[in-house]
Amino acid sequence: MSKPQQKQAPPAPKKRVTLFVTCLADLFRPSVAFACLDLLKEAGCEVVVPAGQTCCGQPAYNSGDREAAIPLAQQVVSLLEPADYVVIPSGSCTGMIAHHYPSLLTGKWRERALEVSAKTYELTVFLQDIVGVPPRSNIAAAQTSVTYHDGCAGLRELGIQDQPRQLLKNLCGVEVDELNQSEVCCGFGGTFCAKMPEISAKMTDDKLENALATGATVLTGGDLGCLMNIAGRARRQGKDLEVRHVAELLADQRSIPAIGEGQ
Amino acid sequence: MEISSDTFLDNASAALRDTDKAKRRDFIAINAPQIRKAAIDEFEGFDALRKHIKRIRQHSLNNLAHYLEKFEQEAVHNGNHVHFARDGAQLNDIVLDICQRHGAKKVIKGKSMITEETGLNSFLERGNLDVVETDLGEYITQLAGEAPSHIVEPALHKSADEIGALFLDNHKLGDREFQEIENLVDEARSVLREHFLKADVGIIGSNALIAENGYSMLVTNEGNGDLCANLPGVLVICTSIDRVLPRAEDATAMLRLLVRSATGQPQTCYTSFYSGPRRDTDIDGPVETHFVLLDNRRSDMLTSDYREMLECIRCGACLNHCPIYASVGGHAYGSVYQGPMGSVLTPLLTSLEESSALPNACTTCGRCAEVCPADIPLPDLLRDLRQEENDKKLTSSRWRSGLKLHSWLARHPRLYQWITGIVIPAMHIIGGSRGRLSRLPMASGWTSQRDFPAPESRTFMQQYKASLRKNHEQ
Numbered sequence: 056m057s058k059p060q061q062k063q064a065p066p067a068p069k070k071r072v073t074l075f076v077t078c079l080a081d082l083f084r085p086s087v088a089f090a091c092l093d094l095l096k097e098a099g100c101e102v103v104v105p106a107g108q109t110c111c112g113q114p115a116y117n118s119g120d121r122e123a124a125i126p127l128a129q130q131v132v133s134l135l136e137p138a139d140y141v142v143i144p145s146g147s148c149t150g151m152i153a154h155h156y157p158s159l160l161t162g163k164w165r166e167r168a169l170e171v172s173a174k175t176y177e178l179t180v181f182l183q184d185i186v187g188v189p190p191r192s193n194i195a196a197a198q199t200s201v202t203y204h205d206g207c208a209g210l211r212e213l214g215i216q217d218q219p220r221q222l223l224k225n226l227c228g229v230e231v232d233e234l235n236q237s238e239v240c241c242g243f244g245g246t247f248c249a250k251m252p253e254i255s256a257k258m259t260d261d262k263l264e265n266a267l268a269t270g271a272t273v274l275t276g277g278d279l280g281c282l283m284n285i286a287g288r289a290r291r292q293g294k295d296l297e298v299r300h301v302a303e304l305l306a307d308q309r310s311i312p313a314i315g316e317g318q
Numbered sequence: 319m320e321i322s323s324d325t326f327l328d329n330a331s332a333a334l335r336d337t338d339k340a341k342r343r344d345f346i347a348i349n350a351p352q353i354r355k356a357a358i359d360e361f362e363g364f365d366a367l368r369k370h371i372k373r374i375r376q377h378s379l380n381n382l383a384h385y386l387e388k389f390e391q392e393a394v395h396n397g398n399h400v401h402f403a404r405d406g407a408q409l410n411d412i413v414l415d416i417c418q419r420h421g422a423k424k425v426i427k428g429k430s431m432i433t434e435e436t437g438l439n440s441f442l443e444r445g446n447l448d449v450v451e452t453d454l455g456e457y458i459t460q461l462a463g464e465a466p467s468h469i470v471e472p473a474l475h476k477s478a479d480e481i482g483a484l485f486l487d488n489h490k491l492g493d494r495e496f497q498e499i500e501n502l503v504d505e506a507r508s509v510l511r512e513h514f515l516k517a518d519v520g521i522i523g524s525n526a527l528i529a530e531n532g533y534s535m536l537v538t539n540e541g542n543g544d545l546c547a548n549l550p551g552v553l554v555i556c557t558s559i560d561r562v563l564p565r566a567e568d569a570t571a572m573l574r575l576l577v578r579s580a581t582g583q584p585q586t587c588y589t590s591f592y593s594g595p596r597r598d599t600d601i602d603g604p605v606e607t608h609f610v611l612l613d614n615r616r617s618d619m620l621t622s623d624y625r626e627m628l629e630c631i632r633c634g635a636c637l638n639h640c641p642i643y644a645s646v647g648g649h650a651y652g653s654v655y656q657g658p659m660g661s662v663l664t665p666l667l668t669s670l671e672e673s674s675a676l677p678n679a680c681t682t683c684g685r686c687a688e689v690c691p692a693d694i695p696l697p698d699l700l701r702d703l704r705q706e707e708n709d710k711k712l713t714s715s716r717w718r719s720g721l722k723l724h725s726w727l728a729r730h731p732r733l734y735q736w737i738t739g740i741v742i743p744a745m746h747i748i749g750g751s752r753g754r755l756s757r758l759p760m761a762s763g764w765t766s767q768r769d770f771p772a773p774e775s776r777t778f779m780q781q782y783k784a785s786l787r788k789n790h791e792q
Binding site: 085112121211212236239240244247251252253256286 | 330334340344646678679681683684703705706707708709717718721724725726727728729749751756764767769770772773774783
C-alpha cells in the first residue's frame with residue numbers, strides 16, 4: 056500500500072449557497088435566518104440571500120389551489136436557478152421545493168424544477184452531509200437538556216433524522232433526550248391546525264406530554280410551523296417549555312426570547 | 319352507501335370529550351404500530367414484496383375485464399352462480415332474491431365490508447329475515463346497533479365492560495359475571511353456535527378472487543367464515559370487482575403483506591379457499607353457491623386519477639398509523655370506511671359534497687403512505703380531492719380568497735415585503751412583553767386553541783436589507 060500523499064491539498068473553493076429563509080422565518084422568527092447565515096459562514100460558505108423571496112406556495116398547494124401555487128413555484132424556481140446550492144431551514148419547505156415542485160410543474164418548468172431540486176438541501180442535511188462541518192473545539196457538555204421534534208416532511212420525505220442530532224452533539228455538546236412517539240405528527244399540518252383546531256390541539260397536547268416526560272427544558276426541531284404550533288399550545292396551556300429552531304441552538308443564539316416567550 | 323360524514327367536525331368534537339374512549343384510542347394508537355413494526359422487521363422482505371404486489375395489482379386492474387371474465391368462467395365451471403351488481407341496491411336485491419327463493423328465515427354472516435357498504439343487513443331485515451353477524455367484533459356492533467369503527471376490528475371502540483353489559487342485556491342466560499375476557503368469548507361462541515346450526519343462508523366476503531381457478535380466498539382469525547360457508551345449504555360470497563387477482567400464488571403473496579400489516583401476525587388462524595358447491599363425493603358443504611360482485615363506482619375509479627385506491631387490500635394499517643383516526647376514532651368519519659383510506663374512498667363512493675370534511679382530515683404527515691402495503695400515496699390522493707373541492711368551490715369562499723390573496727401577494731415580493739414590513743412590527747407591538755397573541759383576526763382557527771407566538775421586532779428582509787445598506791454606507 057502506498058503512503059498517503061503528504062502534499063497539502065489546495066483549499067477547497069468556498070461553496071456558494073443561496074439561502075431561502077422561508078416565509079415563517081422571514082416574518083415571525085428572523086433569528087432563525089440570521090442563525091443560518093452565521094452557521095453557513097462558519098462552515099466556510101459564501102451566502103447569497105435573494106431579495107425577491109417570499110413563500111414556497113405550500114399553503115395553496117396543500118389546500119388544493121394548484122392554480123395559485125403553480126406561478127409561485129415557477130417564481131421560486133427562477134429565483135433559485137442561479138444557485139450552486141440552495142439551503143432551507145425547514146424540512147417541509149425543502150420537501151415542497153425538492154419533492155413536490157417537480158410533480159406540480161409540467162414540461163420545461165418540470166425540468167427546471169428538477170434541476171433546482173437536485174441542489175436543494177434542508178439546513179442540517181447540508182451542514183452535516185454536504186459540508187461535513189467538523190466538531191467545534193472546546194465545547195463543554197451542555198447544561199440544558201434538549202429534546203428534538205422531527206417534522207413529518209423532513210422525516211418521511213427527506214429522511215432527516217441523524218443530521219440534526221449529530222450537529223447538536225458536535226457543535227453544542229448536546230445529546231438529545233428522545234421523545235416517545237417521535238414519528239407522530241405534532242398536529243400542525245399547515246392549514247389543518249386552523250381548519251380542525253380541536254383535533255390539532257389534541258395531537259399537540261400529546262406531543263407536549265411526551266416532550267415534558269423526557270424532562271428536557273428545551274424542545275427544538277427543524278420546522279418553524281411545528282415549533283410555533285407546539286410553543287403556541289404550550290403557552291396557552293401554561294406549560295413550561297423553551298421552544299427554539301435547531302439553527303438557533305447550533306448558532307448559540309439563546310439570548311433571544313424563545314418562540315412565544317416575552318422579554 | 320349511507321354516510322354521515324358531513325358532521326365530521328361535530329362527531330370529532332364529541333369523541334374528543336369522551337375521555338375514557340380517548341384513552342383507549344391512545345393506547346391502541348401506540349401499540350398497534352409497534353405490533354406491526356415487529357412483524358414487518360422480522361419478515362424483512364416487506365419492501366420487495368410490496369413492489370411485487372403493486373405490479374400484480376396494477377396488472378390485474380389494467381386487465382380487469384379479462385380477469386373478471388376468466389374468474390366468472392372458472393367459477394361457473396366449478397358450479398357457482400356469478401352475479402354482477404352495478405350498485406349497492408342491486409347487490410341487496412340479488413341477495414334478498416336468493417334468500418327468498420330458498421324460503422330462508424335465518425341468515426348468518428361472516429365479516430364483509432362490501433355488505434356494510436351496501437347496507438345489506440337492514441335491507442334483509444326489512445325483508446323479514448333474521449340476520450346474525452358471526453365475526454365477534456361485528457356481532458358486538460350489531461348488538462349495540464352501531465356501525466363498525468374500524469375496517470378490520472369493528473368493535474375496537476368497545477371496552478370489555480361495555481361488551482359484558484351488552485351480553486347481559488341481549489343473551490337471556492340469567493345472572494352471571496364475566497371475570498375474564500375469555501368468558502365473553504366463550505359466551506359469544508356458544509350463543510353463535512345455535513345460530514350457525516339453524517341458518518339457511520351464509521354470507522361471507524372475500525379477500526381475493528382467483529381468476530385462474532375461480533376460487534375465493536378468505537382469511538379470518540375466528541373460523542366463523544368457514545362455518546358460515548359450510549353449514550347452511552346456501553352460500554353467498556359478496557365482494558367487489560377489484561378483488562380479482564390472476565393466480566392463486568398472487569393471492570397468497572398478498573396474504574403475507576395483508577396479515578402482517580393488519581394484525582402483525584405472520585398468518586391468520588384460518589385461510590380458506592372456496593371453490594363451489596358440494597360435489598357428489600363431498601360429505602358436507604353448501605348445495606348452492608353464489609358470487610355477487612359489486613361495482614358501485616369502482617369502474618369509474620378505474621379511469622380516474624384515483625385508480626390507485628383500487629389497489630387497497632383493506633388491512634387497516636393506515637387507520638392504525640393515522641394520528642387523526644387515533645384522536646377521534648372511526649365513528650367520527652360517519653362512513654363504513656375510516657381513516658386515510660376511508661377519507662379517499664368515501665367521497666369516491668358517494669360524493670365530495672356529502673363528505674367534504676374528510677379529505678381535510680389530514681396533516682399530510684405521510685405515515686399512512688409509509689406503512690401502506692399496497693404503496694398507495696394516500697396523502698397525495700387526499701390533496702387531489704382537496705383540489706377538486708377547491709375547483710368545485712365546496713370550501714368556504716373566505717378560505718379560497720384568503721389563499722388566493724396570499725399567493726398573489728407572494729408573487730409580488732416588493733408589495734409583499736412592504737405590507738409585511740408594516741403588519742409584522744405591529745404584531746410585535748401587540749404581542750408586547752408577553753411575546754404572544756391570544757387573538758388574531760383572520761386566524762381564529764389557530765387562536766381558538768393556541769396562542770400565536772409574536773414576531774420579533776421586524777421581518778428578516780427588513781433587517782437584512784437595512785444591514786446591507788449600512789455596510790454599503792460604511
